[in-house]
Amino acid sequence: MKNEIKVAVDAMGGDYAPTEIIKGVVEFTKKNDVKVVLIGKSDLIYSQLDNYKYSQNKIEIMDATEVISNDDLPTEAIKHKKQSSMVVGLNMLKGKKVDAFISAGNTGALVAGATLIVGRIKGVMRPALAPVLPTLKGFALLIDCGANVDAKPIYLKQFAEMGSIYVKNIIGISEPKIGLVNIGTEEKKGNELVREAYKLIKDSDINFIGNLEARNIFRGEVDVIVCDAFVGNIILKHTEGLVKDMFDLIRKELTSSLLSKIGALFAIGAFKNIKKRFDYKEYGGAPLLGLENLVMKVHGNSKSGDINAALNQCVKFIENDITNEIAEKMREMKEI
Amino acid sequence: MKNEIKVAVDAMGGDYAPTEIIKGVVEFTKKNDVKVVLIGKSDLIYSQLDNYKYSQNKIEIMDATEVISNDDLPTEAIKHKKQSSMVVGLNMLKGKKVDAFISAGNTGALVAGATLIVGRIKGVMRPALAPVLPTLKGFALLIDCGANVDAKPIYLKQFAEMGSIYVKNIIGISEPKIGLVNIGTEEKKGNELVREAYKLIKDSDINFIGNLEARNIFRGEVDVIVCDAFVGNIILKHTEGLVKDMFDLIRKELTSSLLSKIGALFAIGAFKNIKKRFDYKEYGGAPLLGLENLVMKVHGNSKSGDINAALNQCVKFIENDITNEIAEKMREMKEI
Numbered sequence: 001m002k003n004e005i006k007v008a009v010d011a012m013g014g015d016y017a018p019t020e021i022i023k024g025v026v027e028f029t030k031k032n033d034v035k036v037v038l039i040g041k042s043d044l045i046y047s048q049l050d051n052y053k054y055s056q057n058k059i060e061i062m063d064a065t066e067v068i069s070n071d072d073l074p075t076e077a078i079k080h081k082k083q084s085s086m087v088v089g090l091n092m093l094k095g096k097k098v099d100a101f102i103s104a105g106n107t108g109a110l111v112a113g114a115t116l117i118v119g120r121i122k123g124v125m126r127p128a129l130a131p132v133l134p135t136l137k138g139f140a141l142l143i144d145c146g147a148n149v150d151a152k153p154i155y156l157k158q159f160a161e162m163g164s165i166y167v168k169n170i171i172g173i174s175e176p177k178i179g180l181v182n183i184g185t186e187e188k189k190g191n192e193l194v195r196e197a198y199k200l201i202k203d204s205d206i207n208f209i210g211n212l213e214a215r216n217i218f219r220g221e222v223d224v225i226v227c228d229a230f231v232g233n234i235i236l237k238h239t240e241g242l243v244k245d246m247f248d249l250i251r252k253e254l255t256s257s258l259l260s261k262i263g264a265l266f267a268i269g270a271f272k273n274i275k276k277r278f279d280y281k282e283y284g285g286a287p288l289l290g291l292e293n294l295v296m297k298v299h300g301n302s303k304s305g306d307i308n309a310a311l312n313q314c315v316k317f318i319e320n321d322i323t324n325e326i327a328e329k330m331r332e333m334k335e336i
Numbered sequence: 337m338k339n340e341i342k343v344a345v346d347a348m349g350g351d352y353a354p355t356e357i358i359k360g361v362v363e364f365t366k367k368n369d370v371k372v373v374l375i376g377k378s379d380l381i382y383s384q385l386d387n388y389k390y391s392q393n394k395i396e397i398m399d400a401t402e403v404i405s406n407d408d409l410p411t412e413a414i415k416h417k418k419q420s421s422m423v424v425g426l427n428m429l430k431g432k433k434v435d436a437f438i439s440a441g442n443t444g445a446l447v448a449g450a451t452l453i454v455g456r457i458k459g460v461m462r463p464a465l466a467p468v469l470p471t472l473k474g475f476a477l478l479i480d481c482g483a484n485v486d487a488k489p490i491y492l493k494q495f496a497e498m499g500s501i502y503v504k505n506i507i508g509i510s511e512p513k514i515g516l517v518n519i520g521t522e523e524k525k526g527n528e529l530v531r532e533a534y535k536l537i538k539d540s541d542i543n544f545i546g547n548l549e550a551r552n553i554f555r556g557e558v559d560v561i562v563c564d565a566f567v568g569n570i571i572l573k574h575t576e577g578l579v580k581d582m583f584d585l586i587r588k589e590l591t592s593s594l595l596s597k598i599g600a601l602f603a604i605g606a607f608k609n610i611k612k613r614f615d616y617k618e619y620g621g622a623p624l625l626g627l628e629n630l631v632m633k634v635h636g637n638s639k640s641g642d643i644n645a646a647l648n649q650c651v652k653f654i655e656n657d658i659t660n661e662i663a664e665k666m667r668e669m670k671e672i
């Protein structure tokens with residue numbers, strides 16, 4: 001276990017930056033013996049920190065004059081906004097000045113920047129962004145939702161390995177079940193990519209349960225859902241959109257008549273339970289797996305509690321030395 | 337307009353075959369001057385028909401001794417079960433003995449069989465299965481959900497053209513809006529397939545509104561959702577699964593306490609409205625577009641009303657001569 005952990009946080013990324021980001025960091029440092037570096041416009045950060053009592057030797061401030069917005073083109077932003085909180089943070093991580101970097105900012109820019117600046121673990125062909133999807137039984141890791149839209153079978157196999165290591169260590173499931181997203185359960189189903197990936201994953205020592213049909217994604221039959229980033233993004237965004245729109249529809253219908261309004265009043269507790277279940281942020285941030293050091297994406301609309309949760313998740317990641325375990329796995333693979 | 341329309345129906349396919357299929361056909365023929373051929377085990381069909389008053393010159397029976405089940409491998413089943421209701425029906429269609437064929441049976445077998453037996457319209461590279469997805473504004477055609485899991489950009493362009501023609505004629509939307517499923521709205525987003533398809537569709541005379549992000553699929557922003565069959569199947573099945581599981585979850589929560597039970601009682605009408613909105617069968621069957629003659633897939637759990645609706649849809653398809661309009665479009669394309 002590392003003696004002193006230090007995590008950098010992008011104070012400027014996300015819908016509620018910097019207020020909620022800073023609030024989350026203050027909350028976290030009160031309960032944890034971990035240092036946090038807040039990166040962003042320092043005058044803004046200092047003025048916000050004035051609202052709290054906080055331990056000055058746990059929170060550092062690193063000035064960054066620029067901000068990457070959601071409208072910025074990812075690669076362009078990384079190349080040209082060298083003084084942005086995101087690029088400054090990724091460079092600190094690369095230089096080993098911190099152990100992890102958290103951002104709620106532009107996802108595309110974060111993935112591109114992390115790959116370009118931080119660098120991959122030897123043997124990892126593509127880093128993968130792995131958010132958590134809510135399921136009927138709890139949740140599952142969805143890997144990849146990053147930038148590898150033209151994937152190769154070997155990438156999917158590595159995603160399965162990295163996802164397995166992550167879930168085992170962070171969630172504590174000793175033998176995570178891995179499923180490959182496909183349009184049928186039989187081995188020969190699907191396109192060339194998944195047919196080849198199926199063979200590779202089957203021949204590995206992963207606890208592979210085979211193809212996972214989309215109708216069962218929400219059922220919670222597997223702990224790790226493997227797919228290329230195009231499919232992963234479709235699943236993630238479609239789920240988010242459909243769930244949000246369905247709740248809007250339910251709200252609209254329930255307020256459409258006096259009878260249903262009365263019903264809604266009685267059933268409000270039940271609805272809150274269901275809604276909580278679909279709250280992505282309940283499950284923390286999405287790690288970018290396969291990098292030399294940890295980069296974690298948190299949802300754009302994260303509030304202080306989510307930042308706090310992501311910081312705890314980073315600590316667990318570092319204490320369990322997951323980067324090293326992935327590196328070990330890659331070495332093993334090379335030897336075979 | 338054709339003078340006498342004749343539609344063949346697979347009496348043996350689907351969860352409620354043959355009872356509900358036959359019931360639907362009887363209902364339909366009572367109100368329409370269209371002939372229907374029921375294909376399947378004739379003794380079974382005759383014994384079921386005995387339960388109804390029906391016009392014998394509107395309903396014919398064609399004996400087929402075999403049945404293709406959902407467990408059969410598609411191509412194998414088509415090759416080996418020559419006496420199945422599905423293969424007999426497709427051969428009748430090929431021989432122009434009927435104008436359309438409807439089946440609630442094994443989707444893979446139907447798509448494979450239709451492509452092998454019925455044949456494509458000249459110029460159509462791949463036929464596409466186009467079911468309807470419910471949306472906040474009504475519904476949208478999702479094309480392709482068939483068997484083209486390794487698609488090429490030109491296929492997607494043709495799907496956009498065929499989907500546009502279908503929606504214009506069958507739904508009556510004069511200029512259907514076409515969207516391409518992608519992971520971002522910008523032209524350069526996505527994998528090689530969609531980037532190339534984007535260019536082809538943009539340069540055509542289709543009412544192309546650009547890329548459609550998955551989070552907006554349910555919003556109803558477009559009338560035709562274009563994607564390859566792998567992605568289409570994921571979207572279709574994920575939507576079905578998630579909606580079903582969410583309703584199960586809501587039911588469970590609403591019956592978990594006395595308070596919520598009371599609430600549910602008052603709000604029951606509101607829930608029925610929402611559920612109806614998500615009932616796929618409300619929107620009829622899924623045509624297989626691009627074939628020389630119409631093959632229509634109806635949901636496996638179709639009941640008599642759904643069969644009735646699908647028969648009406650077939651009549652509209654034939655009366656509007658959609659096959660010919662697609663053929664015209666393909667000739668135009670060739671001339672350019």
